[in-house]
Amino acid sequence: MSSIPARASVVGAVLVLAACGTQTPSEESGGAIAVSANDSACEVAKNSAAAGTITFEVTNKGSRVTEFYLYAEGDRIMGEVENITPGLTRRLIVEVSEGGKYETACKPGMQGKGIRGDFTVTGDAQKAVDTDEKLAEATQSYQRYVNSQSVALVDKTKEFVEAVKAGKVDEAKALFPVARIYWERIEPVAESFGDIDPKIDGREDVIEEGMEFTGYHRLEKDLWVSGLQPDSNAIADQLMSDIEDLAGRAKTVELTPLQLANGAKELLDEVATGKITGEEDRYSHTDLWDFRSNVDGSQAAVNALRPVIEERDAELLTTLDKQFAAVDAVLEKHRVGDGFKLYTELTEADIKEMAEAVDALGEPVSQVAEVVAK
Template sequence: MRSVRFSVVTAAAAAAALTAVTGCAEKSDAKGGDAVAIKATDSACEVSAKEFPAGKVVFDVENKGSKVTEVYVLFPDDRIVTERENIGPGTKATITAEIKAGDYTVACKPGMKGDGIRTAVKATGKGAASAKRSPELDKAVAEYRKWVQEQADETLPKAKAFADAVKAGDLEGAKKLYAESRIGWERTEPVAESFGDIDPKVDVREDGLEDGQDPAKDWTGWHKLEKALWADKKIGDNEKKLADQLMTDLTDWQKRVGKAEITPTSMANGAKELLDEVASGKVTGEEERYSHTDLVDFKANVEGAQKAYELLKPVAAKNDPKLSAELDKQFAAMATLLDKYRADKTTYVFESYDKVGKDQRKELSDAVSALGEPLSHLAAAVAK
């Protein structure tokens, strides 16, 4: 549920970013092993090092503003290298990533809107490009890449069944197929989001559109069809066109996903991102506000995070056995809790989320926090 889309920075945004960073600390580069500090406020994104050695890079983020923020490290074409969402006011976060030599942009997004306040940075030297990974981590990356492709391949026929029902004008049939068509996407969403342009086409919510975009013509994807099916309760010619467009965009995802930049730390950070997705959209009921199928997405997000963890576990358990033990415990607790909301553990038929009460939502939220905290340390464990 990427709430916004990245685009080329406008002249005004670039000027604002330049103004915002003029007050940055004078330190311009970091030595090997030093963390790069990022101080985010409502009007600035201060990066302590404009140059740092390529390889394992640790970003220490502090949100000193009054709004929830997100921090991204972006390739020049706006593909995502690494990110951390939902950093609350007065809180800190640490992001560990493998970064090759080259030019990048750090973007802070107060309020989680727009292109963000941007700062150009550079990774120098050989670093990650020349570092030899352990065979265990190479295997984890290869297996994860294979699994992500399988999820995309398995999603296409399910999405086609949903799209065909829409095009046939079968309102109830489309409703029944909607949630299942999204499972593979939700399991692997951080990989899709890394491209920058696919997620806004297929999974954006109406309130996630950029300022100036018209929901009537600029909003596409699953959630616009969700609104038509449950809120508007009608399928017209426009919805049928949207179904075709959804298949076009998902086919693009299927073809490109195998070429995604994947590293052990991106797998670990992606697992944390999936828990952030749960915290920001599923627990609150915002993601599937019309269909109330949030628990299906919730389960798929958790499964995606657990898959990444299980593949990285041989190294994580060796480097940080206490962390691995805690993650095992919390993933098991989460599975048990979610099972309370489905009658058959072999299917994805969950209780409608509008029937889940305040106390139950609090219990789910607490479980997400209990899992998300140790999961935030997984990248550091596999990068040791």
């Protein structure tokens, strides 16, 4: 069996080549604010914009994969675009209805707090949900989905935590990927609260300096590699507290239709950058559970927006349905009972097939924000 890094390079080649072929710089910027990102700079052409729909067109001129964010006060994420490989241009379309002080950020290597700059939004604008009944229903529908997933997340994480604290290693191992199903489905909502995501889901290699390695992946390492540690119970208690905090915040968050659209693409980027490569669940190798859940979450966001997409671009909706079905078919090949094969049981051909299916889905999902913004 090949090593994870060797197979990750195969996946990376597939995704980078496909991305370069399907996402190129637009000839017409359409009023977009150009962002030139490299390994040491984040040059935003304008540092202000009027309230309403704001579009950034981000070109990665560096040598590392990067991300671009627009933050509100308290590092609340208004919008983000991930997995911008060198030479690639991608758009971020966000709705900002309230004027005020914001920040832009590029994150070379997709790590850390990023290269930040001040950004001002002037005036105020009506929210899209206040002027469009279908968009309003879309956000309400997705909020109901988030609420239901949050309840299940709390319940299943509690079972996992109790097994860890009781020293029931085999039971905890079985519950680990199940609890994460509900986390992975609504991860974009969690990521909108910048402080909580790294505590719950930070991987050991990307924890920022000064932060403790906590959350799911710390307990994953304890269960599969190092054995339960003297502080494992405290880590489990902290995870439970953080999950309950997230569930409480998720009930009150006000999502915009564009956040739904961007979140659908973010979840597929999560698959492309972590699940397909085996980097996410590197100790348990339960990556396909996360893969399935990210796709479920992406489809839930698209389904909430379905009436809007159908009205504005029926052909795109047909393509989305086709590509979601194609990813489902690939994943089902690797189902075992109520779960999936371990990542280490996959062949390079299996991983390549999944990477190609996700890329084929990611391209039409990336168009949803443009449709919503019309």
